[in-house]
Amino acid sequence: MSLVLPSEIVVDRFLPTVRAMLATRLADRGLTQQEIAAELGVTQAAVSKYVSGEGGGDDRFRDHPETVATVDRIADGLASGEMDGYDALAELLALVRTLEDRGPVCEIHEEEMPELRGLGCDLCVRGLDPDVRAERDVLANVRTAARTLASIPRMADYVPNVGTNVGMALPDPDDETDVAAVPGRIYAMGGRIEIPANPEFGASKHVATAVLAANTVDPEVRGAINVATDDALLDRAREAGIDPLEFDADYEDRGDHLRERFAERGTVPPVAYHRGAFGIEPATYVFGGTAVEAAELIESLAADDSR
Numbered sequence: 001m002s003l004v005l006p007s008e009i010v011v012d013r014f015l016p017t018v019r020a021m022l023a024t025r026l027a028d029r030g031l032t033q034q035e036i037a038a039e040l041g042v043t044q045a046a047v048s049k050y051v052s053g054e055g056g057g058d059d060r061f062r063d064h065p066e067t068v069a070t071v072d073r074i075a076d077g078l079a080s081g082e083m084d085g086y087d088a089l090a091e092l093l094a095l096v097r098t099l100e101d102r103g104p105v106c107e108i109h110e111e112e113m114p115e116l117r118g119l120g121c122d123l124c125v126r127g128l129d130p131d132v133r134a135e136r137d138v139l140a141n142v143r144t145a146a147r148t149l150a151s152i153p154r155m156a157d158y159v160p161n162v163g164t165n166v167g168m169a170l171p172d173p174d175d176e177t178d179v180a181a182v183p184g185r186i187y188a189m190g191g192r193i194e195i196p197a198n199p200e201f202g203a204s205k206h207v208a209t210a211v212l213a214a215n216t217v218d219p220e221v222r223g224a225i226n227v228a229t230d231d232a233l234l235d236r237a238r239e240a241g242i243d244p245l246e247f248d249a250d251y252e253d254r255g256d257h258l259r260e261r262f263a264e265r266g267t268v269p270p271v272a273y274h275r276g277a278f279g280i281e282p283a284t285y286v287f288g289g290t291a292v293e294a295a296e297l298i299e300s301l302a303a304d305d306s307r
Contacts, residue, residue, distance in 0.1 A: 004112040009105050010096055017057030018071060018092065023050035025075035039078050039085075060104040070095045134170055135180075135201070142168050142180045142199035145225070145291035149186065150195060152299050156188035160228040160281050163187045166199070167207035168223040168291035169215055176208035177201055210285045213258035214268040221268045223291035225298060229273045229282035236301045237271045249274035249282070270297055 019040055026036045033047045040047070061067050074091050077083025083091075099105045145166045149155055158164070163185030170178045181204035184196040202208075207224055214221040227233075234244050245265055251257040262268050268287055276282035288294035 002113055004109065006100055006105055006109055009108050009112070013058045013108060014061050014096065014099065014105065017061040018067070019046075020050040020057050021062060021067070021071045022075055022078075023047050025071060026079060027051050029075060029079040031079060058104070058108070060107060061099070064099065064104055066095060066098050066103075138168050138170055138180045139199050139201075141223070142166050142182070142291045145223070145295035146182055146186065146195045146199070148292065148295040148299060149225070150193050152302055155193050155298075155302065156191050158227040158230060158233065158298070158302065159186065159188040159193055160226070160283060162281055164193070164225065164227055165204045165207040166223075166225050166291050166295065167204055167211045169208075169211045171222070172219070173212060173215060173222075176205050176212070179204070179208035179211050181207050209255045210258060210287075213255045214262060214287050216259055217262040218268045220289055221287050223288040223294045225286045225291070225294045227284050227286065227298065229275065229284045233284070233301050234271070234273065240301070242270050244271040244273055244284075245269040247272055247274050248277075249280045250277035 019042065022040060023036050026039065027033070031039070033044050033051065036047045036051075037044045070091050074083065074088045077087060096105070145168070149164070149166065164187075165181050165185045167179050167181040169180075173179060178201065180199045180201045182195060182197060182199050183203040185204065186193050186195055188194075207226055210226070211222065211224045214224060237244050245261060247257060247261045258272070261272070270287055271284060272287070273284035274280075274282060286294045286298050288297060
């Protein structure tokens with residue numbers, strides 16, 4: 001693992017870029033290189049390189065609108081004497097906090113630490129707390145479940161025309177924003193399934209509705225995956241000791257209907273399905289304590305598929 005602190009990115013990438021931008025703008029406002037060096041706390045030789053365009057930096061900071069606005073504001077303040085070093089530092093610290101909140105610092109950080117990709121990391125903003133850890137665990141679980149589906153032979157046969165999705169809720173979810181899923185759903189292409197993006201919270205109302213309905217009846221159930229209704233798969237579920245629950249596809253509120261059917265059964269079955277209706281494609285939901293558990297159940301039911 002490559003362990004990189006966001007502060008390293010600020011020092012190595014952000015600060016040289018901002019210094020070069022400030023040196024150029026202060027020179028444009030009539031300050032001498034010696035004066036600029038005094039304001040920035042660098043040598044005159046460094047200022048000369050900055051002004052000549054040899055100071056380096058990162059265009060992601062240089063072109064960022066908030067960075068441009070802040071640098072212009074600091075340059076105006078220093079050149080006019082209305083701002084001192086304390087004021088400039090306060091402006092830059094506020095800018096850094098902005099850039100660490102899903103800004104260029106995050107983008108570069110994920111490049112330096114690929115382990116952060118797809119986790120919706122906001123450690124710089126929120127710090128490490130139980131809520132952040134729970135969100136990270138859910139996102140990682142959904143990502144693993146999606147990869148599990150992609151590894152199942154002939155999984156494309158179980159993907160409905162509307163696509164498949166993988167969902168998992170945080171503990172004690174309130175609404176769909178507490179359910180992570182794959183944005184844009186998972187589709188079958190050329191006999192394989194394609195995962196278009198890393199999971200995000202609030203990415204799927206469809207699978208979130210099923211997850212929330214199940215979780216209301218059984219808080220231990222937090223994961224769900226929708227697939228096409230397939231009689232062979234349902235038969236293998238029964239052979240495995242699972243009694244699939246059939247429910248009505250034609251209803252106004254899917255969540256309420258599912259909650260009622262689960263309550264009637266007295267539990268959330270691992271498999272629930274409907275046969276479709278006018279304009280509604282047949283669908284099956286596979287539930288689990290986590291998204292990975294749901295994916296593993298699909299994998300076991302599809303293991304002896306000889307079609």
